[in-house]
Amino acid sequence: MTFTLIIGNKNYSSWSLRPWLFLKYHDIAFEEIRIPLYREDSKSKILSYSPAGKVPVLIDGDIKVWDSLAILEYLAERFPHTQGWPEDIAERARARSLAAEMHSGFTALRSHCGMNCRRTPASKQLPDAVYADIERISQIWQQCRQQYSDKGPWLFGQFSIVDAMFAPVALRFYSYQLATNSEAQAYISTVLDHSAMKTWIDAGKQETEVIAAFE
């Protein structure tokens, strides 16, 4: 077994979920090392794997890759059969833009609706900036589903890096009962019904660490 993925708490670490899901979706064998976050020794443990001091980190022999999107790009290159990006250049450009938009954006949603697998689904009072994020994400999911539904149930039909990037966002829509359109709702079900997502969520629910700031 060559691959090791360093991740945080499954209950909270949305960035860790992304490459983990991609590996599981494609049945790529790997070992995982879970480092519970924001404890006294968490930072030093993460730093022993990555100078960036954040999870996720992928180790492939002598090669270390950190940052979720970089890991996904690496995996797609390392395992071409996974077709991490759509084949068509225009679709690929759009997929890359959406993955980057997710990676660098939606900060209001991310800070007010932190991923929390254990949360009993319920809505809560949210600032306007979160609704702007919800609207844009709903639009992305609706447009992709309208355009690519004949190729499969994922954003570009087949499962791609974009789906790995948006998977924790789909979970947030469910956990915080965020209202959206019917295509986006169907997409959320596709993500949450996948066996690998269920495995991650179940494992998150089993964890007992509580990070007050994320509750």
Ligand SMILES: N[C@@H](CCC(=O)N[C@@H](CS)C(=O)NCC(=O)O)C(=O)O
């Ligand atoms: N841009 C990074 C973000 C990684 C990140 O913020 N990870 C969080 C956990 S989800 C972390 O490691 N926090 C621990 C810390 O900052 O000490 C990525 O995409 O991987």
